[in-house]
Amino acid sequence: MAEYELIASKGCGSAVIEMALALAGLPHRITLIPYLEPGPQRDRLLALNPLGQVPTLVLPDGTVMTESAAMVLHIDDVAPQARLAPRPDDSNRAAFLNLLVVLVGALYPTFTFGDDPKQFGLDENAASVLRAQTDARRMRLWQHLESRISPDPYVLGRERSAIDLYVAVMTHWRPGSAWFAEHCPKLLAAAEATAADPRIGEILSRNM
Numbered sequence: 606m607a608e609y610e611l612i613a614s615k616g617c618g619s620a621v622i623e624m625a626l627a628l629a630g631l632p633h634r635i636t637l638i639p640y641l642e643p644g645p646q647r648d649r650l651l652a653l654n655p656l657g658q659v660p661t662l663v664l665p666d667g668t669v670m671t672e673s674a675a676m677v678l679h680i681d682d683v684a685p686q687a688r689l690a691p692r693p694d695d696s697n698r699a700a701f702l703n704l705l706v707v708l709v710g711a712l713y714p715t716f717t718f719g720d721d722p723k724q725f726g727l728d729e730n731a732a733s734v735l736r737a738q739t740d741a742r743r744m745r746l747w748q749h750l751e752s753r754i755s756p757d758p759y760v761l762g763r764e765r766s767a768i769d770l771y772v773a774v775m776t777h778w779r780p781g782s783a784w785f786a787e788h789c790p791k792l793l794a795a796a797e798a799t800a801a802d803p804r805i806g807e808i809l810s811r812n813m
């Protein structure tokens with residue numbers, strides 16, 4: 606049977622898509638690459654995804670997907686039984702869609718621009734300002750989300766969704782779990798509830 610190919614890197618958001626594929630039971634293989642390291646693997650990544658980002662997902666029919674939120678929604682289309690997203694008639698659907706886009710459209714870019722600001726031609730001083738500002742922006746966003754949720758035990762309530770997969774992965778990133786424990790304990794609790802599923806815990810421990 607044709608399979609998905611997930612181009613991934615340790616410690617990256619590709620772990621979210623690995624979890625989604627696993628929960629959906631879709632046949633897949635993981636191509637683990639050092640995504641920033643020049644060489645044939647990065648050349649191939651750049652040919653598939655001009656931003657050179659992971660996750661990049663090659664579908665069984667050869668279609669290439671380069672955005673994790675689109676991948677999550679696609680996997681939910683193919684395998685609705687995995688319940689990665691509330692159904693359209695579910696009252697949580699609007700909150701799910703908004704959170705999904707906040708995570709990838711507002712939070713994830715704080716890493717895109719803050720991880721290595723010098724790549725944008727900034728000098729040492731400007732690079733450290735951009736790093737500090739993107740870190741601060743991310744913390745404000747997380748605290749805003751924290752103030753809006755009441756996990757039970759998952760972010761949207763009793764049903765786990767792809768939002769929890771992102772939260773389980775992203776709470777391992779800057780500013781780190783000690784900061785989340787102090788400032789965003791509800792998000793951290795949802796992350797821990799999610800990681801308690803052995804399929805997810807195994808992928809997390811391999812990736813983080």
Ligand SMILES: N[C@@H](CCC(=O)N[C@@H](CS)C(=O)NCC(=O)O)C(=O)O
Nearest residue numbers: 617618657658659660672673709717
């Ligand atoms: N919007 C993308 C963001 C993916 C992303 O930024 N991935 C990181 C690795 S965790 C990356 O490839 N960073 C390198 C870069 O942006 O140049 C998504 O949600 O899939």
